[in-house]
Amino acid sequence: MVPEGSPAQTAVAGKLAAGKEPAFQTVVVSARRRSIKEAGIEKALFAFTILSSILIFLIMFFVISKAIPVLQANGFSFVFSGGWDEHFVNAWLAPAGEPSWRFGALPLIAGTLYTTAGALLIALPFGLGCAIFLTELCPARLRKPLESTVRLLAAIPSVIYGLVGLLVVVPLIADQLISNELALQMINVCALDGTSLLAGMIVLSMMIVPIFIALAADALAAVPRRYKEASLALGVSHWRTIVKVMLPVARNGILAGAILAAGRAIGEAIALSMVTGSVANLPSVRHGLVFFLEPMRTLASTIIDNAEGMSVATCEAALFACASFLLVACIILSLFARLAAGGIQRKGGAAGG
Amino acid sequence: MQQTGITGAGRNATGIGNNPNNSKIMVQDISSWYGAQPVLKEVSMPIHAKSITGLIGPSGCGKSTFLRCLNRLNDLVRSFRLQGTITLDGEDIYHPDADVVLVRRKVGMVFQHPNPFPMSVFDNVAFGVREHNRQIKKRELEEIVVESLQKANLWEEVKDKLQASGLSLSGGQQQRLCIARVLAVMPEVILLDEPCSSLDPVSTAKIEELLLQLKNSYTVVVVTHNLGQARRISDYLGFFLDGRLVEYGAAAEVITNPREKATEDYLAGNFG
Amino acid sequence: MAKKRHFAGYAACWVSGVLTLLVCLAIIIFLVLKGAHVLNWRFLTEDPRPSLNEALTGGILAPLIGTVFLTTLGICFALPWALATAIYLAEYAEDTPWVKTLRTGIDVLAGVPTIVFAIFGLAIFTHPGLAFFSTMVEGVENARAFGRSFLVAAFTMAMMVLPFVAKSIEEAIRAVPVTYKEAAFALGISKWRTIRMVILPAAAAGIITGVVLGIGRIAGDTAIVWLCLGGSMTLTGPQPWWEPQNWLATLQNTGSTLTTYIFYSSPAGEGNSPNKAFGAGLVLIVIILALNAVVDYLGRFTRLKEE
Numbered sequence: 001m002v003p004e005g006s007p008a009q010t011a012v013a014g015k016l017a018a019g020k021e022p023a024f025q026t027v028v029v030s031a032r033r034r035s036i037k038e039a040g041i042e043k044a045l046f047a048f049t050i051l052s053s054i055l056i057f058l059i060m061f062f063v064i065s066k067a068i069p070v071l072q073a074n075g076f077s078f079v080f081s082g083g084w085d086e087h088f089v090n091a092w093l094a095p096a097g098e099p100s101w102r103f104g105a106l107p108l109i110a111g112t113l114y115t116t117a118g119a120l121l122i123a124l125p126f127g128l129g130c131a132i133f134l135t136e137l138c139p140a141r142l143r144k145p146l147e148s149t150v151r152l153l154a155a156i157p158s159v160i161y162g163l164v165g166l167l168v169v170v171p172l173i174a175d176q177l178i179s180n181e182l183a184l185q186m187i188n189v190c191a192l193d194g195t196s197l198l199a200g201m202i203v204l205s206m207m208i209v210p211i212f213i214a215l216a217a218d219a220l221a222a223v224p225r226r227y228k229e230a231s232l233a234l235g236v237s238h239w240r241t242i243v244k245v246m247l248p249v250a251r252n253g254i255l256a257g258a259i260l261a262a263g264r265a266i267g268e269a270i271a272l273s274m275v276t277g278s279v280a281n282l283p284s285v286r287h288g289l290v291f292f293l294e295p296m297r298t299l300a301s302t303i304i305d306n307a308e309g310m311s312v313a314t315c316e317a318a319l320f321a322c323a324s325f326l327l328v329a330c331i332i333l334s335l336f337a338r339l340a341a342g343g344i345q346r347k348g349g350a351a352g353g
Numbered sequence: 354m355q356q357t358g359i360t361g362a363g364r365n366a367t368g369i370g371n372n373p374n375n376s377k378i379m380v381q382d383i384s385s386w387y388g389a390q391p392v393l394k395e396v397s398m399p400i401h402a403k404s405i406t407g408l409i410g411p412s413g414c415g416k417s418t419f420l421r422c423l424n425r426l427n428d429l430v431r432s433f434r435l436q437g438t439i440t441l442d443g444e445d446i447y448h449p450d451a452d453v454v455l456v457r458r459k460v461g462m463v464f465q466h467p468n469p470f471p472m473s474v475f476d477n478v479a480f481g482v483r484e485h486n487r488q489i490k491k492r493e494l495e496e497i498v499v500e501s502l503q504k505a506n507l508w509e510e511v512k513d514k515l516q517a518s519g520l521s522l523s524g525g526q527q528q529r530l531c532i533a534r535v536l537a538v539m540p541e542v543i544l545l546d547e548p549c550s551s552l553d554p555v556s557t558a559k560i561e562e563l564l565l566q567l568k569n570s571y572t573v574v575v576v577t578h579n580l581g582q583a584r585r586i587s588d589y590l591g592f593f594l595d596g597r598l599v600e601y602g603a604a605a606e607v608i609t610n611p612r613e614k615a616t617e618d619y620l621a622g623n624f625g
Numbered sequence: 626m627a628k629k630r631h632f633a634g635y636a637a638c639w640v641s642g643v644l645t646l647l648v649c650l651a652i653i654i655f656l657v658l659k660g661a662h663v664l665n666w667r668f669l670t671e672d673p674r675p676s677l678n679e680a681l682t683g684g685i686l687a688p689l690i691g692t693v694f695l696t697t698l699g700i701c702f703a704l705p706w707a708l709a710t711a712i713y714l715a716e717y718a719e720d721t722p723w724v725k726t727l728r729t730g731i732d733v734l735a736g737v738p739t740i741v742f743a744i745f746g747l748a749i750f751t752h753p754g755l756a757f758f759s760t761m762v763e764g765v766e767n768a769r770a771f772g773r774s775f776l777v778a779a780f781t782m783a784m785m786v787l788p789f790v791a792k793s794i795e796e797a798i799r800a801v802p803v804t805y806k807e808a809a810f811a812l813g814i815s816k817w818r819t820i821r822m823v824i825l826p827a828a829a830a831g832i833i834t835g836v837v838l839g840i841g842r843i844a845g846d847t848a849i850v851w852l853c854l855g856g857s858m859t860l861t862g863p864q865p866w867w868e869p870q871n872w873l874a875t876l877q878n879t880g881s882t883l884t885t886y887i888f889y890s891s892p893a894g895e896g897n898s899p900n901k902a903f904g905a906g907l908v909l910i911v912i913i914l915a916l917n918a919v920v921d922y923l924g925r926f927t928r929l930k931e932e
Binding site: 034037038041042044045046048049050051052053054055056057059062063066126127128129130132133134136137138142145146148149150151152153155156157158159160161162163164166167168206209210213237239240243260263264266267268269270273274275278300303304307310319320323326327330331333334335337338 | 640730741847
C-alpha cells in the first residue's frame with residue numbers, strides 16, 4: 001500500500017523506532033483520508049454527470065421561455081397562418097415604441113415536414129437496401145471499404161452537402177425541369193430558379209442516408225446468428241431468410257434508426273438554407289408537380305437566414321419560437337427512438353449539423 | 354421448384370431401394386479447413402437410412418463441423434473449404450449445380466441451443482411450410498402444424514397456447530418445438546447437434562424417446578457429448594478425434610468391443 | 626421461378642450499395658476537380674478580402690486559424706466534462722431509475738439540432754453577467770453582451786459534442802476487461818486509483834477516438850459558428866493575434882471557420898467566390914478524411930488488442 005522508501009514509510013519506521021505502535025494508527029488515518037478523497041471524487045464526477053443531463057432542461061427552459069411572448073401574442077395562428085417574411089420585415093422596421101408581435105410560421109412548419117418526409121421517402125428504402133447489402137450480400141472484399149465510405153459520408157460537413165447541392169443539384173433542376181414558360185407562368189407566385197423543395201429533399205436524403213444505413217446495418221448485424229441458421233437449415237433461401245426472419249427481428253433497431261434520421265432531417269439548417277431558396281413560401285399542391293419546384297424554407301434554416309434580426313426583441317422571440325418547435329420535435333423523436341430500441345447507441349461518425 | 358420438388362422427394366425417394374448398402378448419405382474422403390486450419394481429415398462414412406447414427410468425441414474434434422457439412426451450413430463461414438464428396442441419395446450435394454436450398458429442405462437440423470424464432474408457437478412451426486408453399490390453404494397448414502407438434506410429443510403441452518411466443522416455453526419444450534419445426538417441412542434426414550446439452554434430465558429423456566420414435570420414418574444423425582445417450586439411442590456410432598474418424602460401426606460393437614485403443618480410452622472416460 | 630423473384634430484391638440491394646460508394650466518391654472527386662486549382666500556398670496563407678473580383682478575394686488563412694482555435698478550445702471545454710460524466714456512468718452509477726433518467730437526459734441532448742444549441746448559446750451569452758466571454762455592444766439602450774466570440778462558440782460547441790464524446794468514452798471504459806479491475810482491487814488499490822492508473826490507460830485508444838469524433842463534429846459544424854461566432858471573415862481581435870497580450874482578446878472577439886467561409890463564399894452567402902468555396906471545401910474534407918483515418922486506425926488498434 002505504502003510505496004517503499006516513501007516519506008510515509010520512513011515516518012512509520014521512525015515512529016516504530018521510537019518504541020510506540022503508530023504503524024497501524026497511520027494506516028487507519030490515511031485510510032480515512034483516502035475514503036474522504038474517494039467520496040469527494042465520486043461527488044465531483046456525479047456533479048458533472050448531473051450537469052450533463054440537466055443541460056437539456058436548461059436548453060428547454062431558456063429557448064421556450066424566450067419564445068413565450070410570441071406564442072402568447074399569436075396563439076394558434078402562429079402555427080396556422082402564413083406571411084412570415086412580411087411579418088419579419090414589419091417587426092424589424094417597427095419603431096421602438098410599438099413593436100410588431102404578429103408572426104405566422106405555417107410555411108416554415110409545413111416546409112420542415114415536407115423536406116423531412118421527402119428525404120425519408122428517398123432515404124429509407126435506399127438505406128435499407130444498402131444496409132442489407134452491407135451486412136448480408138456484399139463480397140467480403142467490398143465490405144470494409146463500404147463501411148468506411150458510409151462512415152465518411154456521415155462525417156461530411158453539412159455545408160459541403162449544401163455547396164455541392166447548390167452547384168450541382170440546383171442547376172440540374174433548373175436546366176432539366178424548369179422551362180422558361182413555366183417560370184413565367186409562376187412569376188406571380190414565386191421565382192423558379194432551381195432552388196426548391198425538390199433540391200432540399202434530394203440533398204437532405206443524401207445527408208441522412210448514411211446515419212440510417214449505419215444504424216440499420218448495426219441492427220441487422222445484431223440479429224442472433226441462430227435465427228439465420230435455423231431458417232437456412234429449414235431450406236429457406238437466403239433472400240427469404242433476410243425478408244422473413246432477419247428484418248422482423250431487427251425491426252426495432254431499424255425503426256429507431258429511421259426515427260433518429262428523421263430527427264437529423266428536421267434539425268438540418270445550413271444545407272437546406274443553401275438549396276431551398278430561402279423564401280418563406282408554402283409550396284402548394286394545387287400547382288401540381290410544380291409543387292416540388294417551388295422555393296421554400298424550413299424552421300431550422302429560418303434561424304440561420306434571419307439571424308441578423310436577433311437584435312430586435314420581437315424578431316428574436318420569433319426565432320426562439322422556431323427553435324422551440326424544433327427542440328420539442330427532436331426531443332419527442334429521441335424519446336421514441338429510445339423507446340423503440342431500448343436505448344440504442346448513436347453512431348454516425350464525425351458529422352456536423 | 355417450390356412445392357413439387359419437396360413433397361416428391363420427401364415422400365417417395367427414401368433411398369433404400371436404389372442403394373444396396375441401405376445408406377442414405379455417403380461421405381467419401383472429406384477434408385475441410387477454416388482458413389488454413391484443418392478441421393476434418395479424410396473422413397469417410399455411410400449414414401444409414403431410418404436409423405440413428407451417433408457421433409461422439411472430445412470437444413473440438415470436428416464432429417459438429419462434420420454435421421454441418423451434411424446440410425452445407427458451413428457455407429455461411431467465408432473461410433470454409435471442403436474436399437471430397439458427400440452424396441445424398443447418390444447425388445453430390447457439393448456439386449456446383451446442386452441446389453443448396455433443396456439440400457437443406459431434405460436435411461433438417463436441430464441446434465445445440467434451442468433457437469425458436471421470436472414468433473408464436475404456431476408460426477414457428479408454420480414458418481418453413483409457408484415459405485416452401487406460399488399458396489398453402491389455411492386448413493392444410495393447420496393440419497401440418499398439429500401433426501408436427503404431435504410427432505414432436507409437444508402437442509399436449511402447447512395446444513392451449515399456440516399463439517404464445519415460442520420463447521415463452523421451457524428449454525426442453527423449445528427444443529421439441531425446434532424439432533417440430535423441422536418435421537413440418539418433411540425432411541428425409543434430421544441432424545441434431547448436441548440437442549440435449551442445455552436441457553435438464555427429464556427433458557433429455559423426452560427428447561431421446563422422441564428420437565427413437567422418429568427413426569422409424571427418418572434418418573437421424575446425432576452429435577452428442579453424453580456417452581450414456583449415445584449408448585441408449587444410437588444404432589451406429591462414429592468416434593471422432595482430432596478431425597479424424599477413428600472408429601465407426603454398429604453401436605453395440607463399438608461400445609462393447611472397440612477396435613482402437615483411443616476409442617477404448619475415450620469410452621472408459623480417460624479423456625474428453 | 627423463385628430465383629427470378631428474388632433477383633429484383635438482390636438487384637435493389639446491390640444498386641443501393643454500389644450507389645452509396647459512388648455518391649461518396651462523386652462528392653470527393655467533384656470537390657477535388659473544382660477545388661484543386663485554387664489550392665496553393667498563397668491560398669492557405671492569405672486572409673480573405675472582400676472583393677467583387679474573385680481573383681482578389683484572397684485566401685483562407687483566418688478561417689483555417691479559426692477552425693483550429695474553435696476545435697481546440699471546444700474539445701478542451703468538452704473533454705473534462707465528458708470524461709467525468711463517462712467515468713461516473715461507467716464505474717459509479719448503479720442501474721437505478723434515477724440513473725436511467727440521467728442517461729435519458731444525455732441521450733436526448735444528442736438529438737438536439739445544432740441550430741438549437743446555437744440559438745441557446747446566443748441567448749445565454751448575451752446576458753450582461755456573462756459579458757466577459759464576448760465584448761460588450763456599445764450604443765444599445767439596454768446593456769447586453771455581444772454574445773459572439775470564439776469563447777462563446779467553443780463553449781456552445783462543447784455542449785453540442787458532450788453527449789457524443791461522453792458516450793464514446795463510456796463505451797471504451799466498459800470495454801476494458803473486468804479482470805483488470807479485479808486484479809487491481811485484489812491488490813488493495815482504491816477505486817479511483819484503479820480507474821486512473823489501470824482503466825483509463827487501458828481505454829486510451831477509445832478515449833482518443835471519442836475526442837477525434839468530437840473534433841470532427843466541431844470542425845464540420847456551421848450553424849453554431851454562424852450564430853455564435855458571426856459572419857466576419859477575418860479575426861476581429863487586436864492584431865497581431867499571436868502576441869501573448871492579445872490572446873485573450875482574440876478569443877473574446879470573433880472570426881470565421883472553414884465552414885462559415887464556405888457558406889459565405891458560396892452563391893448562397895454574400896460573397897461571390899464559389900471557386901474559393903470549393904477550395905476551402907477541399908481543405909475541410911481533407912481534414913475530415915484525416916480525422917476519419919485516425920478513428921479507423923485506432924479502431925483497428927483496439928480490435929487487434931482484443932484478439
